[in-house]
Amino acid sequence: MNKIIVTGGLGFIGSNLINLLISKNYYVINVDKISYSSNFYNTKEFKNSKNYKFIKCDIVDNKLKKIIFKYKPIGIFNLAAETHVDRSIDNPNNFIQSNILGVFNLLEHFKEYSKKYNSKLIHISTDEVYGDILNGRSSENYAYQPSSPYAASKAASDHLVSSYVRTYKIPAIVTNCSNNYGPKQHPEKLIPKLIYNILNNKPLPIYGNGKNSREWIYVKDHCEALIKVFKKGKIGEFYNIGSNKNLNNLQVSKELIKISGKKIKIGKRVKILFIKDRPGHDVRYALNSGKIKSKLGWKARTNFRQGIKLTFDWYFKNKNYYKSLSKKDIVKRLGKG
Numbered sequence: 001m002n003k004i005i006v007t008g009g010l011g012f013i014g015s016n017l018i019n020l021l022i023s024k025n026y027y028v029i030n031v032d033k034i035s036y037s038s039n040f041y042n043t044k045e046f047k048n049s050k051n052y053k054f055i056k057c058d059i060v061d062n063k064l065k066k067i068i069f070k071y072k073p074i075g076i077f078n079l080a081a082e083t084h085v086d087r088s089i090d091n092p093n094n095f096i097q098s099n100i101l102g103v104f105n106l107l108e109h110f111k112e113y114s115k116k117y118n119s120k121l122i123h124i125s126t127d128e129v130y131g132d133i134l135n136g137r138s139s140e141n142y143a144y145q146p147s148s149p150y151a152a153s154k155a156a157s158d159h160l161v162s163s164y165v166r167t168y169k170i171p172a173i174v175t176n177c178s179n180n181y182g183p184k185q186h187p188e189k190l191i192p193k194l195i196y197n198i199l200n201n202k203p204l205p206i207y208g209n210g211k212n213s214r215e216w217i218y219v220k221d222h223c224e225a226l227i228k229v230f231k232k233g234k235i236g237e238f239y240n241i242g243s244n245k246n247l248n249n250l251q252v253s254k255e256l257i258k259i260s261g262k263k264i265k266i267g268k269r270v271k272i273l274f275i276k277d278r279p280g281h282d283v284r285y286a287l288n289s290g291k292i293k294s295k296l297g298w299k300a301r302t303n304f305r306q307g308i309k310l311t312f313d314w315y316f317k318n319k320n321y322y323k324s325l326s327k328k329d330i331v332k333r334l335g336k337g
């Protein structure tokens with residue numbers, strides 16, 4: 001059976017990706033260090049599958065080499081990372097460790113491994129590396145202009161990956177995706193936080209004037225794109241992955257209030273509350289995903305209306321998901337600078 005290593009598979013996108021890979025009959029080894037954003041609730045659907053194995057390991061650790069050589073994966077999807085911009089503002093150190101030194105360690109081992117065995121590394125990155133895109137949409141050849149320590153650490157890792165492709169000829173590809181939403185996302189992020197507050201009759205905190213605009217993609221669409229890139233993508237290339245649909249935070253909040261109002265009686269305290277903005281907050285990200293569409297034949301299938309409904313329904317049915325996380329991690333305001 002074909003084996004795949006997914007790093008960061010206890011997190012949001014990693015656990016959704018593993019689910020999809022198992023459904024396509026891959027054997028998946030999930031390598032995760034178990035951090036505050038990890039959740040075993042995310043793997044409960046497949047934790048007993050004969051196609052799944054979890055190994056606790058930090059990608060900075062040399063134990064990673066043993067795992068790679070033992071399981072001999074035909075592919076590695078690297079999703080292990082510190083991911084919350086606000087946390088990177090408060091304490092960038094972990095971001096440098098995991099997102100830069102961790103990727104460096106992975107690259108060193110993968111360099112050796114890929115000389116002996118046929119394999120591919122898919123490094124998962126973000127649209128945030130392009131910085132503010134006030135007009136138009138950024139294509140893959142746009143300059144990197146990261147604004148937060150998070151985005152800068154991801155940018156550094158992308159550059160490391162492409163330098164290893166050029167210098168050591170490793171078989172690797174970088175993907176840059178826009179803002180994901182869907183089941184199993186940590187409620188420090190906007191959409192699951194708003195749903196948590198709606199379900200608990202709390203105000204909906206929105207940074208600044210609420211006009212910050214993001215391109216929202218349903219997580220399953222992202223995971224399908226990653227598998228497409230793995231199968232058909234060209235080594236050394238970068239692929240943007242987006243939905244082409246931008247909404248600002250205010251529009252997202254209003255949409256959520258509308259959808260939840262059809263399912264539950266909304267409490268009186270559920271009202272938009274503008275709070276102090278995040279320092280350095282980018283106004284807009286927007287990707288041009290024409291390349292993956294024309295070269296690999298992928299495009300996002302879920303429109304925002306459908307996706308947000310599926311998302312609300314999942315959190316509504318899985319209220320225990322929130323209980324499995326530390327309340328402090330859900331409600332504490334971070335990244336005030």
Ligand SMILES: NC(=O)c1ccc[n+]([C@@H]2O[C@H](COP(=O)([O-])OP(=O)(O)OC[C@H]3O[C@@H](n4cnc5c(N)ncnc54)[C@H](O)[C@@H]3O)[C@@H](O)[C@H]2O)c1
Pocket residue numbers: 007008009010011012013014031032033034035036037038039057058059060078079080081082083084097098102124125126127154176177178179180181185186
């Ligand atoms: N969420 C988004 O909207 C989005 C968009 C584009 C790209 N990405 C990228 O996708 C990847 C996954 O994001 P997510 O939202 O699922 O994140 P997440 O925070 O939900 O999960 C990250 C997982 O990685 C693990 N991890 C962190 N550092 C590690 C290390 N050093 N060794 C092993 N495991 C480690 C954590 O324990 C956690 O389980 C990240 O690389 C992120 O930059 C995310």
